[in-house]
Amino acid sequence: MSFFNVKKIKKSYQGTAALREFSLNLDRGEFLSIVGESGSGKSTLLRIMAGLEVQDSGQVFLEKEEILNPKKKLVPGYDQVKLIHQDYHLLPNSTVLENIRRPLLQYDKSYAKVREEKLLEQFGLKEFRDRFPRQLSGGQQQKVAIAAALAIEPEVLLLDEPFSSLDTIQKHQLIDELGRMFKELKTTVIFVTHDLDDALRLTDNLIILKKGAVVQNGNSFDLCTNPESQYVARLFSPINAIPDQKNAFIRPNEVKLRSKGGLLGHVVDLRFLVHFNSLQIKLKESGQIWEVDDPQRKYQVGDRVYLQWEEKKVLRLLS
Numbered sequence: 001m002s003f004f005n006v007k008k009i010k011k012s013y014q015g016t017a018a019l020r021e022f023s024l025n026l027d028r029g030e031f032l033s034i035v036g037e038s039g040s041g042k043s044t045l046l047r048i049m050a051g052l053e054v055q056d057s058g059q060v061f062l063e064k065e066e067i068l069n070p071k072k073k074l075v076p077g078y079d080q081v082k083l084i085h086q087d088y089h090l091l092p093n094s095t096v097l098e099n100i101r102r103p104l105l106q107y108d109k110s111y112a113k114v115r116e117e118k119l120l121e122q123f124g125l126k127e128f129r130d131r132f133p134r135q136l137s138g139g140q141q142q143k144v145a146i147a148a149a150l151a152i153e154p155e156v157l158l159l160d161e162p163f164s165s166l167d168t169i170q171k172h173q174l175i176d177e178l179g180r181m182f183k184e185l186k187t188t189v190i191f192v193t194h195d196l197d198d199a200l201r202l203t204d205n206l207i208i209l210k211k212g213a214v215v216q217n218g219n220s221f222d223l224c225t226n227p228e229s230q231y232v233a234r235l236f237s238p239i240n241a242i243p244d245q246k247n248a249f250i251r252p253n254e255v256k257l258r259s260k261g262g263l264l265g266h267v268v269d270l271r272f273l274v275h276f277n278s279l280q281i282k283l284k285e286s287g288q289i290w291e292v293d294d295p296q297r298k299y300q301v302g303d304r305v306y307l308q309w310e311e312k313k314v315l316r317l318l319s
């Protein structure tokens, strides 16, 4: 048996399935990102894994110990399996240090002291130890919340989009920092998000969830190059439907822009992005709008252009 096991979890709300039959095996210290659109069942899944929600069937195990749900356990939740979500609650009238210390109150005083000092150091919060939450930025508050959740050294950490209130730069910085820290601590981490970019910051070990079921899993390279569905393909980039071919698509970066030969269109819109211009091209025959990358920034709105691609780059996708 691996370290953290989720076996055939099913859950419905008022007759509607939120999780169809979810299973998972993780080794100690492994990281996993679960990516899915809004409503795909991510939060429900994490709450069940943490023992905070009653499932209809299936079981969760941490090594040999079953994680019991609130129907079976008087005080729901476990110290070893910690869930962190966006609506973290810091005590507004307690300092950073007091917030981090709170989960440690029933522990040995000398152990608590060592832990709180270590966490302040690891999270770069030493200089803020005597500040109140309102005197901190959003990112610093989230660090305090995560530090408090780590105070009692959980073995499994479940992250439910806890960074969504941060701007992209702050968010990516924090995920990078946490990733390094979790590796050091050998914490097992499951991160759920709707944003593939965020997921990939932590790990490229991915499960893609849709309507409560796993649609594909694997590493990011495999999923990007061999997506089985449009849903998975679109997580990585937009895809253009090839006219007169069923279920055949091409990514914007795989389309070559030529002055003759191929599918004729003209540029109807252009966006400047960091590494390329993103063109909207209206195809002459079908009238479809394609999104195509122009890395040389050669084309302008109104230009005629021919589109070509290599057959091996065509994605054949079912739904």
Ligand SMILES: Nc1ncnc2c1ncn2[C@@H]1O[C@H](COP(=O)(O)OP(=O)(O)OP(=O)(O)O)[C@@H](O)[C@H]1O
Pocket: 013, 014, 017, 018, 036, 037, 038, 039, 040, 041, 042, 043, 044, 045, 194
């Ligand atoms: N307490 C509840 N009562 C009824 N339906 C619920 C409840 N919690 C979740 N659901 C439904 O279950 C499905 C999965 O919800 P869940 O919150 O797990 O999805 P999610 O992937 O986390 O979504 P988001 O990314 O928007 O947070 C949704 O259709 C949701 O409406």
